[in-house]
């Protein structure tokens with residue numbers, strides 16, 4: 001067989017060379033927002049870049065992030081359900097159950113405190129909780145980093161995103177970057193605000209009720225994201241098994257207090273409340289209409305509303321206009 005000694009020599013040197021390291025790719029990722037959405041604050045140590053967002057998405061759908069490689073973040077946060085789940089409590093590895101309902105992951109870039117009790121100060125470290133939690137992915141994050149650093153594709157992706165290997169810092173930052181891009185701003189209601197569509201009669205009556213003193217809904221679920229991230233007790237129980245914010249502060253006045261969740265895509269994220277105890281929107285509206293329990297921390301805006309069956313149906317019709325179908329099929333958020 002004829003061979004070329006020069007070529008062989010070249011191959012020899014090429015194979016002895018260190019793996020080429022990709023340079024950091026700083027191509028910015030710009031969020032597309034309608035005029036009624038402010039541009040969110042992005043942390044200086046985690047500017048949004050295409051490479052970071054792409055890496056975060058890989059990690060979000062990576063089974064190796066769970067101890068037995070059986071589940072991903074996407075197991076409990078499903079795009080078709082606005083990144084929530086349809087079970088009261090979603091199982092983690094080996095079918096283990098936690099104690100809270102999987103929330104939607106939309107417009108997280110605007111969160112001021114993370115998790116239902118506000119126990120996590122910023123999105124960029126939240127991922128530590130599900131990765132390490134016994135009832136979720138149960139993998140020490142340093143083991144996750146080792147696994148990722150054994151995979152040349154990930155080594156390259158981390159280099160392009162952060163110029164570093166996978167570490168607790170870069171893993172959580174990349175997941176934060178991807179999750180900041182999960183913007184839902186194209187619901188029927190947004191199209192209505194931009195003058196593109198009108199609401200049907202029932203939804204329009206519901207809109208007026210929602211924003212009125214007759215219901216007080218918008219005083220807690222207000223603003224472009226249908227929450228101003230306040231913490232309140234909405235009178236769900238006399239005695240809370242889950243202390244809510246009291247778990248974080250230890251204060252009795254925080255017993256049964258939870259962060260006000262966004263209502264965007266609310267028609268898709270049943271069951272409702274911190275424990276998924278209310279099966280549908282009718283049950284939620286029934287709860288508010290009766291005024292809830294007499295818990296000492298119950299906010300005084302939660303009072304019997306005396307709404308008619310028709311008014312409840314109108315409110316529900318309005319809540320349905322907060323569904324953003326383009327978000328559910330957006331290719332950028334698919335694995």
Ligand code: HEC
Pocket residue numbers: 060065071072073074075076077090091092093098100101102103104105108111113114115116117123126127130131135136137175179
């Ligand atoms: C076993 C189901 C499960 C898995 C797997 C899971 N989550 Fe969650 N997620 C939840 C539950 C339940 C909560 C509510 C926790 C709380 O509020 O205390 C939550 C809360 C969150 C929040 C906070 C949202 C908010 O509004 O405060 C973020 C962000 C999040 N998860 C991202 C992730 C990421 C990233 C992963 C993968 C690394 C992941 N989750 C894996 C169930 C899960």
Ligand code: HEC
Pocket residue numbers: 116215216217218219220221231232233234236258259260261262263266269271272273274275284288299301302315
């Ligand atoms: C005092 C503040 C406050 C008022 C007023 C209020 N809510 Fe809420 N709402 C909350 C809090 C806090 C939660 C979360 C409670 C929990 O997780 O257990 C919540 C939860 C919900 C949920 C479930 C969200 C989810 O993802 O599980 C819906 C739907 C809802 N509210 C709709 C309404 C409507 C409609 C009105 C008016 C009739 C209203 N709220 C009035 C504070 C309020």
